[in-house]
Amino acid sequence: xxxxxxxxxxxxxxxxxxxxxxxxxxxxxxxxxxxxxxxxxxxxxxxxxxxxxxxxxxxxxxxxxxxxxxxxxxxxxxxxxxxxxxxxxxxxxxxxxxxxxxxxxxxxxxxxxxxxxxxxxxxxxxxxxxxxxxxxxxxxxxxxxxxxxxxxxxxxxxxxxxxxxxxxxxxxxxxxxxxxxxxxxxxxxxxxxxxxxxxxxxxx
Numbered sequence: 001x002x003x004x005x006x007x008x009x010x011x012x013x014x015x016x017x018x019x020x021x022x023x024x025x026x027x028x029x030x031x032x033x034x035x036x037x038x039x040x041x042x043x044x045x046x047x048x049x050x051x052x053x054x055x056x057x058x059x060x061x062x063x064x065x066x067x068x069x070x071x072x073x074x075x076x077x078x079x080x081x082x083x084x085x086x087x088x089x090x091x092x093x094x095x096x097x098x099x100x101x102x103x104x105x106x107x108x109x110x111x112x113x114x115x116x117x118x119x120x121x122x123x124x125x126x127x128x129x130x131x132x133x134x135x136x137x138x139x140x141x142x143x144x145x146x147x148x149x150x151x152x153x154x155x156x157x158x159x160x161x162x163x164x165x166x167x168x169x170x171x172x173x174x175x176x177x178x179x180x181x182x183x184x185x186x187x188x189x190x191x192x193x194x195x196x197x198x199x200x201x202x203x204x
Contacts, residue, residue, distance in 0.1 A: 011119030
């Protein structure tokens with residue numbers, strides 16, 4: 001007797017590539033597409049939109065912002081997604097600015113994510129929770145415009161060595177500041193000049 005596949009195994013095997021859309025650099029599957037695909041395979045699947053027990057509203061709040069709570073039940077297994085009510089920049093909306101349209105959009109998005117927990121289109125959302133904690137890309141150092149890059153070869157290097165040697169008692173930051181008015185000093189060159197300066201101080 002062939003073993004029946006789990007709901008997750010069945011839904012995660014479905015190809016949703018042609019249903020994926022993009023907005024604000026984020027990929028998503030529309031609630032109508034996700035719901036249609038789910039119901040074709042599991043006609044008895046149900047959605048629960050949870051309401052606040054005191055207010056009767058279909059969203060919750062901590063007094064500052066709000067969120068919705070949506071559950072999707074497939075074959076007696078419920079997965080719940082709790083999603084912040086956000087604006088078009090995916091930022092939480094303060095409770096005094098929440099509209100019925102904002103709540104409706106959050107419910108539909110939470111519906112899709114709750115369905116994804118059952119396996120349908122889950123790959124679309126993998127890694128999404130890392131976006132807010134990923135370290136920012138390092139900013140490239142601005143290139144020195146109109147300045148010649150100083151190297152450790154040639155007459156200019158000899159002149160720089162002499163300058164740092166003769167002014168061994170001057171603060172090295174001041175020496176660098178003066179030289180950098182005319183030259184771009186790469187890190188390796190700076191390190192070499194620091195050595196020259198330190199040696200001159202020792203010898204002096």
